[in-house]
Amino acid sequence: MRRDQPPRPLAVGDVVAVHSEALGAWTASQVTSIDAAAKCAAVLELDWSGPEPATVADLGDVQPLRLTHHSWGGKLSHCNHGWVLPKSFRVIGSLPPLVTEPSYSYSSAWGRGEQLARQRHWDSGDREDWNAPHALTCTADELDVENTRGVVQAGVKHLTVRGITRLDCTRLVAAFPDLTRLSLSGNLGTLTSAAALNQLPWLQGLTISDLFGMDASDCLLPSHVPEVEEVSLYGIPADYAAAMRKTWRPHVRHGVELDVRGARKPEWVAANAANPLRDWDGREHIPRAGYRKALAQYKATRDAFLAEITGGEHHGNIAEIGRAFGAAINALDSRSSFIETVEREELFDALDFLADEAQTAAGRDLTAARAALIEGVDSIRDW
Numbered sequence: 001m002r003r004d005q006p007p008r009p010l011a012v013g014d015v016v017a018v019h020s021e022a023l024g025a026w027t028a029s030q031v032t033s034i035d036a037a038a039k040c041a042a043v044l045e046l047d048w049s050g051p052e053p054a055t056v057a058d059l060g061d062v063q064p065l066r067l068t069h070h071s072w073g074g075k076l077s078h079c080n081h082g083w084v085l086p087k088s089f090r091v092i093g094s095l096p097p098l099v100t101e102p103s104y105s106y107s108s109a110w111g112r113g114e115q116l117a118r119q120r121h122w123d124s125g126d127r128e129d130w131n132a133p134h135a136l137t138c139t140a141d142e143l144d145v146e147n148t149r150g151v152v153q154a155g156v157k158h159l160t161v162r163g164i165t166r167l168d169c170t171r172l173v174a175a176f177p178d179l180t181r182l183s184l185s186g187n188l189g190t191l192t193s194a195a196a197l198n199q200l201p202w203l204q205g206l207t208i209s210d211l212f213g214m215d216a217s218d219c220l221l222p223s224h225v226p227e228v229e230e231v232s233l234y235g236i237p238a239d240y241a242a243a244m245r246k247t248w249r250p251h252v253r254h255g256v257e258l259d260v261r262g263a264r265k266p267e268w269v270a271a272n273a274a275n276p277l278r279d280w281d282g283r284e285h286i287p288r289a290g291y292r293k294a295l296a297q298y299k300a301t302r303d304a305f306l307a308e309i310t311g312g313e314h315h316g317n318i319a320e321i322g323r324a325f326g327a328a329i330n331a332l333d334s335r336s337s338f339i340e341t342v343e344r345e346e347l348f349d350a351l352d353f354l355a356d357e358a359q360t361a362a363g364r365d366l367t368a369a370r371a372a373l374i375e376g377v378d379s380i381r382d383w
Contacts, residue, residue, distance in 0.1 A: 157179060168192050294347075351377065
C-alpha cells in the first residue's frame with residue numbers, strides 16, 4: 001500500500017454509490033479532489049437516489065446536491081473526509097469533476113444520504129427538523145429505563161448513548177440486536193462485557209469515548225462483525241486500544257477507518273479522576289508543557305477558591321482569584337496559541353467543576369461566589 005495513495009483505490013472524478021438507511025435507497029457522490037499530504041478526499045454529494053446502480057449511466061443526468069434547508073442558503077453538499085473509502089461504498093465509474101472549487105468543510109464520516117433526506121424533507125414543506133426514524137440518542141439513565149422494560153428495539157439501527165457511568169453491553173445488545181452504528185461516551189465511565197458487541201452482526205461503525213473496563217479480550221473481531229468500516233476510540237484502556245489497533249489495522253486497505261487515540265493506563269485513570277482538564281493530555285495541538293502548566297494553574301486556583309470559601313467568602317478576593325487564572329492562561333496561550341473554541345469551553349467547565357466541588361464541601365449555595373470567579377476571569381481573558 002503506497003503512502004501517497006488512498007488505501008482503497010480512489011481517484012479524482014470517481015463516482016461512488018452506497019445504500020442509504022436514511023433514504024431506504026441508494027445514493028451517490030463524486031470525489032472532486034484528493035489531498036495526499038492531509039490524507040483527505042473532497043466529496044460532492046449528488047442529488048440522486050434510486051435502486052442500486054451498476055454504472056454511472058444508471059444515475060441519468062446527475063446534478064450536485066445543493067442545500068437550501070435551514071440556513072444553508074444554496075450551498076453545495078461538498079465536504080472533505082478522510083481518504084479511506086468506506087467498505088460499504090463502491091466505485092461505479094468516473095466523470096469529469098462537477099465542481100472544481102475547493103471545499104472548506106470537514107467531517108470524519110462520509111455522507112450516506114442524510115443531507116439528501118433532510119433536503120427532501122424540507123422541500124416537502126415540512127419545516128420541522130428531520131430525524132432519522134432508525135436513530136436513537138439517549139443518556140445512560142434513559143437507556144436503563146428502556147432496558148428494565150425488556151423491549152427489543154429491532155427498528156433502531158443507530159444508537160448514541162451519552163453520560164455513561166456504567167453500562168452492561170450484554171443488555172445493550174439484547175435490546176438493540178440490529179445496530180449498524182453505535183456511539184458510547186462517558187466521563188471515566190465503565191463498560192462491562194464489551195466483548196458482547198461481537199454479537200452485532202450488522203455493525204458498521206463503533207465509537208467509544210472516555211470509557212474504561214475493557215481489556216484485550218473484549219476486542220471486536222472482524223470474523224464476527226464483518227461489516228465494520230469505522231472504529232473510533234478515544235480515552236480507553238491501553239491494552240484494549242493496543243488489541244483493537246493490531247486487529248483492525250490490516251483492514252484499513254479494505255475500507256476500515258481506524259482512529260485510536262488517548263490510550264490510558266490504570267494509573268492515569270486513578271490519578272485523573274478529579275482532573276477536568278484530563279482530555280488535554282495528549283491532544284494533538286496542545287503542547288505537553290502547556291497542558292502541565294494549565295493543570296498546575298487550575299489546581300492553584302482550586303486551592304485558592306476553597307481556602308477563600310472556608311475563610312469567609314469575600315467576593316472581591318474571589319474575583320481576584322479568577323483574574324489570576326485568566327492572566328495565567330493568557331500567558332500560556334500567547335506562547336503557542338492552543339486555546340480554541342473547545343478548549344475555552346473546557347476551561348469554563350473546569351471552573352464550574354471546582355465551584356461544584358466547593359459547594360458540596362461547604363454545604364451551602366455558592367452561586368454568588370461562582371459568579372465572582374467567572375467575572376474575574378472574563379475581566380482579563382483574551383482567549
